[in-house]
Structures are given as C-alpha cells and as structure tokens.
Amino acid sequence: MKLTNYLTLFAVLFAIVGSACTQSNNNNGALGGSAAEKVYVAPGEQDEFYAFLSGGYSGNLTVYGLPSGRLLKEIPVFSQFPTSGYGYSEETQPLLNTSHGFIPWDDLHHPDISQTNGELDGRWIFANGNNTPRIARISLETFETQEIIEIPNSAGNHSSSFITENTEYVVAGTRFSVPVPQRDMSIDEYKSNFKGAVSFVEVNEETGHMDLSFQIMMPGFNYDLGHPGRGESHGWFFFTTYNTEEANTLLEVNASQNDKDFIAAINWKKAEEYIAQGKFTTMKTEYAHNVYDESTHTGTSTMKKEVRVLDPTELPGLVYFLPTPKSPHGVDVDPSGEYIVGAGKLSASLTVHSFSNMMEAIETENFEGEAYGIPILNYENIVAGVVESAGLGPLHTEFDGRGNAYTTFFISSEVVKWELGSWEVIDRKPTYYSVGHLMIPGGNSRKPFGKYVVAMNKITKDRYLPTGPEMEHSAQLYDISGEKMELLLDFPTHGEPHYAAGAPAELIAPRSKKFYELEENNHPYAVKSESETRVERDGKTVHVYMTTIRSHFAPDNIEGIKVGDVVYFHITNLEQDFDVPHGVAMIGANTSELLIMPGQTKTFRWDPDRVGVWPFYCTDFCSALHQEMQGYVRVSPANSNIGLSWSLDGE
Amino acid sequence: MIASSLLILGLFIFPMWNILLKAPQYPDGIGMDIWINKIVGTNPNDIQNINLMNHYVGMDPIPTEMAEFVVFPWVIGIMSAIGLGIGLIRKRKLFLVWFVIMSVLGGIGLYDFYSWEYKYGHNLNPRAPIKVPGQSYQPPVFGYKKILNFEAYSYPSTGAYFLFTGMFGSVVAYFVDKKEEEDDEA
C-alpha cells in the first residue's frame, strides 16, 4: 500500500469513529434524564451496587443488582434449598439443627453487612431467623451460609440481626416475651412474669465466628427493631418496644392503649463492665451453635448449655427508657450518631430524640418515672424535634449522608424525604403499595452511598401480570441524587423482603471466590484424583468415593450394593475453573440433588429399597457431553454374595 | 557482548512464548506459557482446563516432560558461556559467528516448536467424542488463528525478547568494537 492509501484509510476510519461518537452523544442528549436510561445496564455490563434482600418466609436471602433490579442469586440461609442441596446434603444438615432438632425453615428478616469504624467492610452479612430464634452469618466471598447460632430464652427474634459499628456484636431482641426459663404457667399471668431477653452475640474479628456473650433480661414488652449508636453514641444500642401494656390477648387493641411506648437505650459498654465485674448470673439453657468449615466443606452442630444473664433492674446505668409515641417500629440513628429517629407506627409524625440531650438527662437524673426499676427519661428533655404530619404509619428511616432522611409510611404508602435539624418535609413519592422498609446502600452506616433508595412493598395488586391469588411482592427503585426523588423501576422480589442491605459492587465483587482449591479440600471423604476413587463397605453402610470432571463420574458402574444398605455418595468435583459445577441425582433417593462446586465435596444418602440396576446422572448442564454424564448402580438382594466392584470405562 | 550473553539467560527467568485461547466460555482467556524447560498455565489451572477442552476432540494432554525441556537449557547455558568467553577475549569476528550460531539454533528451536504444535494439533485419538472432518487443532506459531470456537493468539513472551535483544546486541557489539578500533587507528 502506498502512503496516500494509508492516509485515506486513516481518514475514513477517523470519520467513522468520529461520527459514532457524535451519534452516541446525541443519544445521550435525547434520552438524558430518562428513567429507562438510568436503570439500563447494557448486556455484558455489570451493576453498580449489590442489594441483599431478605426473603422473609422464604427463609433465604436474595441478591439483586442495582440499578437494574436483576436477580443475581438466592442464598439459602434458614431453608432447605434443593437447587444446591443446602440442608439436604449430609454436610449442610447440621446448619439447620436447633435445640428443637432439625428445622428446615425460618422467617428471615433483617440482613446487615459487617462494618469497620461504622462503614461497610463487605466481609459478611448477618441475618436473623424470626420464628425459632437464630442468627446466621453469610460469607460475602462465597455467598454461602457459614454459621447459625440459636438464641435461647427468646421468641420471635425480630429486633435482630443488627451489628455495632465495628461488628463487635450482632444483637437479638425478643418480639414475644416468654417465661424465662420456660415453664408451665397460666398465660393470664403474663404481666410482670414474662421476660424479654436482649442478646449480645460477640463476633470474632478474624473468623466472624459468633459467641453468645450475654443476655439482658428486660421487662416483658415486645422488642421490635434496633439500631446501634455510632460516633458519640457508639457503645449504646437502641431498641423499640411496643406492648408496654403487657397484654397477652387481642394485642391489636390491648397493646395500642399507651400513648407512648419506649425506645430502650442499652449501654453495652456498661454491660461489658458488669460482666467483667462478675455481676451476672449463669443460667442453664440449651441452644445450638452450627458452624460450616470451608476447608472440610462440612458443618457441625454443637449444643451449648448456659448463658450469662444481666438484670437491668438491679444494675444501674445499664438501660434507660426513652418515651416515644405510638408503638414505634423503626429506630434509626443518623450517620453522625446524634439523632435517634423513632417511627411510631400508629402515628402521623416522627419523633427524633437527641443523644446529647439523652446524656444530659441521664447526668442530671431528669427522670419522669421508672418501669420495673429502669429509669424513664423525660420526653420533653430528650426530644430534638418532630417531623409533623409527615404521613401515616411511619415504619423505617435511612439516610443519604447529605443531611436528609427517608422514611417509609405504610398506611399512606409513600416514601418521604425530610431534612435533619429543620425537620421539614422536602419531598414525597408514592409506593406501590404499602411499603415496609427501605434501603439506601450503606444508609444505616456512617457512610451512606446516597444514590438510590429501594422501597420494599407488602402489597402488589396490579403492578404485574396476575399470577393467580398469590403475587410476588414488589420493590421500587428511586433516584435520590437530586432534590426530588424520581421513581425509576419496579421489580418483583421473592418471599417477603422485610429489610435489605446494599453495598457498592467494588467492595464485594473483587473478593468473590471463583472456585475452591482442590488442594485445600480437607473433607474426610474427599478424593483428589480418579485413581483414588473407590467403594467401601462397613457392615450395611457403603461409602462411595466418587469424582466428577467433564464429562463423567468416576466410577460410573458400581455393583455389589444390596437392598437394605445405606449408601453414602461422597462426590468431589475435580474441576478447577470458575462456574463449572456438576450436579448429581439418584433415582429413588429420598433427598434433593446436589450441586457441587469445583474443588468441593458433597454427600447424599441413598437407601436402595429394591433390586435392579439404577441410574444416576449429572443435573447441571456442565458441558457438550453433559447428556452422557451418567452411571449405573446394580442393587442385588439382601442375601446376595456379589462383592463390591466399581469401574470407569471397564477399568 | 558480555551483556548479550547474560541477556539470553533471561530465558531462565521468563517464559519465551505465550499461547492465549479465547472462547465464549472463556471471556478472559486461558493460556499456556512456554518456558525453556516447562509449559505452565498463564493462570494456575489453565493447563488442566485446556486439557479438559482438548480431550473432547482427542488431543493429548500438554506434556509435562519433553526432551526439549532438558536440551534447551543446556544449549542456552553453553551458548551463554561461550558468548561470555568470546566477550572477555574480545575476538570481534567471533561475535558474528556467535550470532549466526544463535540464529541457526533459534531457527531450529522454532521449527521444533512448529513440529510439536503440528503433532499436538493433528495427533487425535480416533475414539474422541467430537470429530470434525478435516479439522486440525494446531495453534499458530506466530499470530492469530481461529480454531472452532476458540481464537488462538501465539506471541513471543518476555524471555524471547531477552533472547532477541541479546542476539541483536552481539551484532551491535561487533560494530561498536569495530568503530572503536577504527577511531583508535585514526
């Protein structure tokens, strides 16, 4: 080519590139500011934020990308999950063990991401089980549940699983007060006899392992939600209460009589001092502590036998009550730690207490009374302001880090933006319909990422194509970067999201694990190569040491199994590549399939109940030869003398 | 010339060639780094994953032992020692001789690389699950080639650049030395 030809080529190329640029600029101009463009994450592109939505009665946690609203994953936590075999595999069944035995379900409410210095650190996410009180810790490297601890002396673990600003503790407050210890007594004797345990579960800084440090045995109110102090108020934890009437029947009426209930302010640094001074009683109880070991790929369940208990009626300075109108639901502390926002759910206003006022009232002992020996502060002295007539039925508040707060109103079905300090309402936008909680990524921390708010609604009605009587709940995404909020997107959510936690993608994505190192697999039944695969009999129990790799099982022909045997298939996935799981399912096995990640070992149990030759196969379309990934097990009569044999390709 | 002899030892510190494979299933690519004495994955498990892909079409696994892995290090070691020797005695004409021998050896090396690739890509197990009539899987010696769903890129790596620089350096050394001598005479 001559020089002139080159020049011409360059000129043409430049023209094409240049015009393409101009075109896309024009497009930006035409679509600028449109909701569609703001939530559009082009094919191949990734979202800006992770959002972890509680699944409520699904028992699980769902992971969404924001702003697209795309569902990225469902993480099984408290419920058995056949998609992965969680809670079915021999390794994960211990995670769902409790003092009541194996419980395959719970009601997951309030996810909270671990923090350091009050800022999201993206290491773990905690979530509470409401029904049979439990707290789970989920790794944000593997997106797997790693630990579940049961909470004793508790019932309806609702004001949970909120963490302190260095993840020192994850807390659990009981929604249903109960006799402690549990005993046979008349329900009518509820008042002053039932107790509301508030638990502080210590989190190991390195491993994340949870340990129930102590419980504070509070009066028999209903403890609803909680929020840690931060900054100046670090060391305090705030819990909303309702049913300070201590009613035990028809609560909708009987627990709505007091004009004010309380926010309980608990000084947990003080609690630590009392513990150090030995001013606790050790109570016999029983609760399960279940830990999943990533190196053995196996969970174990240990039954704990006692707990340290602090009595706030005997220990001065441990707890104070902040009178707050109308059965408050949410209690939310602003990023500075000064303002404590109480959402009286039967009221039209929001009450904001001041932490410094509270401390002054405590110092000057400005009390308006006491309840069971716990001082009640004077409302007039502690209140910082009231957001008047903000809406109906306030539930929950988060913050944008620019001095604004966003509160959900269930009854008037809206999100209201208001300003801290002036207590003025700035904007309001309807939700569809009846919003519960909302979430701003980092919006409950010192450092919110105030770009979007997600509103999680309880009622769906006509928002989507009808799907019979039951509809998935709906979430709405709003842009909050401007003065006014802007509705961007509707997306359906799974189960019932009670709350959510969000974080910037760059905090979590880079550390997401791609596969498990086979070399680091310490599962007692793991095999690291096909040459180690085998079948062993121990009486009526048979252990199959099996491997998977594209596209076969090893071994894939097994003979010598007998009716009445208990057969454990221990399957190690030898793959060492991102996103290459293999699955396994056995005809007639009374369990789910298993999905085995590269480098991982999982086990299922099969009780062959009849003579024959029975196939098993890979359930995950792993490769071009996936349909060929299968095997046979010959089952002979119980009295047969056929010995064990196994093979792959005749060898 | 002494620098040249040392530079070619870079082959012991860096891989000399890289073959990168991209496919829809491998957006980031998987690859092999060819060293003077081994072939390793560009990422920790790439060799296993390349072998896994290749077994479907009946290719042999990437060798962990080859005669070349033993011979090449000796050849380079000896050539480096010789280069060092002639550098020290400063026999200028030998610089060029060294360069020519290195070029011939390099040529032989490249031919050897090609013939291994040929065998690697053509010697297919007749029982392979996937057979594409007339298809071979030989990666390119240099440049780009489309092989079924894979796009293969084959380029020299750091070690090779050390080698080239070293070889070229011997020629430069020849002329510099010559010029210095002429200047001295003048």
Ligand SMILES: [Cu+2]
């Ligand atoms: Cu498979």
